[in-house]
Amino acid sequence: MDTEHPEGTEEFRLPRSRQANERLHALIPGGAHTYAKGDDQYPENLAPVISHGRGAHVWDVDGNRYIEYGSGLRSVSLGHAHPRVVEAVRRELDRGSNFVRPSIVEVEAAERFLATVPTAEMVKFAKNGSDATTAAVRLARAATGRPRVALCADHPFFSVDDWFIGTTPMSAGVPAATNELTVAFPYGDLAATEELLTRYQDEVACLILEPATHTEPPPGYLAGLRELADRHGCVLIFDEMITGFRWSEAGAQGLYGVVPDLSTFGKALGNGFAVSALAGRRDLMERGGLRHSGDRVFLLSTTHGAETHSLAAAMAVLTTYVEEGVTARLHALGERLAAGVRDAAAAMGVGDHVVVRGRASNLVFATLDENRQPSQPYRTLFLRRLLAGGVLAPSFVVSSALDDADIDHTLDVVAQACAVYRKALDAGDPTPWLEGRPVKPVFRRLA
CATH class of the missing domain: 3.90.1150.10 (Aspartate Aminotransferase, domain 1)
Known part of the structure; x- marks a missing residue:
């Protein structure tokens, strides 16, 4: 009834x-x-x-x-059940969803994503936000050779993985040695963040934060973080799981004009279908690829990460956002x-x-x-x-x-x-x- x-x-x-x-x-x-x-x-x-x-x-x-x-x-x-998204998904369902080699849908989805978020140079898709953010952290550690992760203490969630969950009241099962490698900085306070980076000089691999939440970033704050990351040699990661597309079609980085080294997207990207993305600078992202001479990074490797119908949903979402405002x-x-x-x-x-x-x-x-x-x-x-x-x-x-x-x-x-x-x-x-x-x-x- x-x-x-x-x-x-x-x-x-x-x-x-x-x-x-x-x-x-x-x-x-x-x-x-x-x-x-x-x-x-x-x-x-x-x-x-x-x-x-x-x-x-x-x-x-x-x-x-x-x-x-x-x-x-x-x-x-x-x-x-948005008609445009459902139609795109339905077109792929009869064509197979997962193959032993990449499908053409993967490159089409990557092209569409990078055209919508032009501040990124490469992208890799996955199924959930936690995998994407953890991959970003692993890549930052590999690129810098540093062990510590600095996360924004004022943002509620980054990943189900140990590097973050160990900092919450639900830390059961996470070794203390892992917890010690995660440190925190307050949102909007550049001086406190610089003090943290100085205290752990040459130990912090990355700064990871949501670029905005229920408060707008103070004037100059994101640009200041960009400068701090550059000066201290660490990777700047924007978690755009929420801000992605809701702030602008190009994410918060597109709205505020500050380009992170790496960024992660999900949630709105699939309109309910399981798809997330790690995007960023080519020289960093390529470390997880096959066309470089350095140590390989196991970046993202998911059996279902490139299911054709989820990528079709993402393309339909991106097109709808741009064309329909x-x-x-x-x-x-x-x-x-x-x-x-x-x-x-x-x-x-x-x-x-x-x-x-x-x-x-x-x-x-x-x-x-x-x-x-x-x-x-x-x-x-x-x-x-x-x-x-x-x-x-x-x-x-x-x-x-x-x-x-x-x-x-x-x-x-x-x-x-x-x-x-x-x-x-x-x-x-x-x-x-x-x-x-x-x-x-x-x-x-x-x-």
């Missing part, structure tokens, strides 16, 4: 999703293949299990339809949504507590308590009210498939959620509105 939007009442329940979640936990550690999709990220017993999606909407196994934000952890930026549309949608949420929050007296942040194409929200501190209980309250109103929104990251009616409905639901938020603030305790345990942060030591 398609109930269009679930009723916005305290009686909103998801019995089939709850049963499906139990089945998931019985067979899959964590009940999902990505921790950020876990049911601990949603109010208790209100974690929808998805049946299918189209455009900006998804349906759960209980028959409820939702307007979806943050689709596929930001990967589905054109909307689900998708990045501009994402910004316009995000600006309208952000303004509406701020107005709704202010009207309900919670403008200092429900806070929208980030670039318009990549909006997140903060839920703050009476003391204006981040609050998981208040986030739980807010998510519960959004879900009950037919809005699935772990963030407010937009897709280009949203229309005016979707935004209008979202803002109506946000206003209703903010009214309840105000009641909780006045009571000094959101607990009566939670109906269960609060949502939890992804990175924590104990389950």
